[in-house]
Amino acid sequence: MAETNNFHNDDVVLDIHDRPTLGHWIGLSVQHMFAMFGSTVLVPILVGLNPGIALFSSGVGTLIYILITRGKIPAYMGSSFSFIVPMVALMKTTGYPGIAQGTVAVGLVYLLVALLVSFIGSDWINKLLPPIVVGPIVMVIGLSLAGTAATDATMRTLASGTTTYDWRYFMVALVTLLVTIGFNMFLKGFISLIPILLGIIVGYLLAVVVGIVDFSGVMAAAWFSLPKFQIPFLTYHLHFYWGAVLSLAPIAFVTMTEHTGHIMVLNKLTKRNFFEDPGLNHTLAGDGMASVIAGFVGGPPVTSYGENIGVLAITKVHSVYVLAGAGVFAIIFSFIGKLSALIQSIPSPVIGGISFLLFGTIAANGLRVLIDEKVDFNRKKNLMVASSILVIGIGNAYLQISQYKFSGLAVATVLGIFLNLVLPEKAVSEKEFEQKH
Template sequence: MKNYVDVEERLPIATTIPLSLQHLFAMVGATILVPIITGMSPSIALFCSGIGTLLYIICTKAKLPAYIGSSFAFIGPMLVASKNYGPEAMISGVMAAGMVYIIVAMIIKFCGIGWLNKALPPVVVGSIVIVIGLGLAGTAINWAGLNSSYMDASMVSVPRWAWITVAMVTLGVGILGSMYFKGFLAVIPILVAMITGYVTALALGVVPHSAMEAIAATKLFRLPPFMTPKFNLNAMMLMAPVSFVTLAEHIGHVYVTNNVVGRDFTKEPGLHRSILGDGVATMFAGFVGGPPNTTYGENIGVMAITRVYSVWVIGGAGVIAILLSFIGPVAAIIEHMPLPVMGGVSILLFGIIASSGFRIFVEDKIDFGKKKNLILSSVIIVIGIGGAAVKFKFNGADVEIAGVALATIVGIILNLILPDISATEKDTTVEDEFEAKEKAAKAI
């Protein structure tokens, strides 16, 4: 007798709803965190998450269970693009990122995946992931109030000790929850930390009265704040290359799902369909003013724990996310999340992003005794977090590539042009082979 729910199985509504809510809670903390950090509306992120998941299910012929949510990899480029070129220009970069996915999906369909593995080996992907996490570290410290020279407008009327206390309580609950929570709570420690931090902020007077009044005055039902993209080449050049990092992450998620479910989804429905679904979801998000999307490891974890793989359950979570995006008080509470709460949880989350880059090094047994690996990692990390930028003109317009995007491009180019073995390593290899032959001859 089987003890799991298979991909195509449809459960009764009364059973599906709580299982779908569990998936929603698993992803909601991270999904709403991305728009909060980047100055977007959490309700539009929930809406795009739900619609994106349904689009993904359609693209994969309802044969691959995966939930689509906001991508952390794009936070840095989104902040830069929004600040320098405006929010409407930034979401044109979101559409460019989605287009990269769609193009790659078409290439994989006809040419296979070997070229992508060659362009993005683990040492490149791991280094870029480290850049993504460390590049955001300063933002987390500022929000937590741990940088004495940083002063946000909302800090003026709040004692710094109260601000820091809220951040540390949030961080502490996030750490303890990740370590010690069991069962259902084990999949939502970040959400629990944010709720605890919010309550602490209320108790210490960190949440201003104006925020509470705004929440109370919000209508029960309201449309998410949709936004029309404004074409901007700079924003598109800034964000499009980051897609290659999330592509590597996406492929990893598919392989993990293969192991969890016990099927080879790269063959049916096919990896190209999975990547296409991610791209279509991200394109849609950019079209309506939402953040870039990606498949969520948190929801793969939920499937592994519950052994419920039904796409109907995943789709149900998407529908609930869409409904929540229209509930005004929910969006208002999230939009007025105190900055120290975000700071506390971001210290943990941004650190986890960087650490996952090191995890890639360990799991793939990257040999830093090889000069190529050492050079790739060194150059990518320094360019990525050192503030490097390249400016040039394209059709009379000024174009700038910086940060994660520049590090990704440089990493891919270096990886393709550098030989696997340096001259000195080649000489050492020849000497070792000669010595081995001599020892074998003497032994005979």
């Protein structure tokens, strides 16, 4: 696999098309997979999906992405956090089928946008999703789950189905939070890229000590078993859920902005221009097809991972062969039954402690978008757009028409885009003020 322009980045250990020796290949690929492992399996844990399916769809999605982008972009596809809010709601109402259909719809939106980009370019994406829309939506994604994190961190479910406050839960959650922050702040090198995974391990061990871990599922699980795939017509009767589709599909436009941001960073890191070669249409198509495949096997939507960029920057290993190897190992790990059972045995306070940091970080990133882009909140339009998105999204003011239900996040996304397009840049009072002064 040769470079079309013969360019080779000599400042890195392995450039994009450099193939490592077999021993190095295995070690580097396993290392890369574990950098993604904590975040990739955390999404299905939070939603209630099978971690094995998430690992499988993550690995297959990565291989598909590399194939569609012609082996030119070193990227890894992992479970997306942006869809957690509506997926949690759908799990309670439609279960796997609704989430699967929504995930496929997300992928189809990506493919449609990729088709449009190939014909008319990508400038319209920035007009449709400027910072004043994207920033508050990202904040909603994090803040709307704050109550879930707090419940996981404090409340124990009794055999009767009722819940009660348990101080051990809160202690485990706080320790998990604090050690994860510590790992994130003070560790160096590659290990600094897996603070979530390390935090979960420490929290889990503490939970074992205080006696709140149930190992019965782990003991009963087989070492090797098929992930519990959820395939239409084979494992469940197909019933179309419009509400599920319309709850997840609009959020695809938000993750597209993250996707393009990741490509920009990769351009600088690898000294290339992936917007030109293989083109944004190919990168979006790769991401979209990965989500379509994930939906057909019962996994959550997948997207390019920021952790991936951190690993590339620190290790200076940019080889797509290493990324493909990470995808293969993710697939292999998905067939280890005891691993999936061990992941599912992680008690809620450990997840709650991680969620305190994770959801807060997501919200803070939304705020950072507004700050970095210097959004002026003296402008009434910006104030109106952000205010509407925040309250509707965080409050989950969902829209229900007959049996179709659209999450507050989906409503806030569509409303934010609409308001930004129709409201004038300046209100009448602002124009009058400027004319007088």
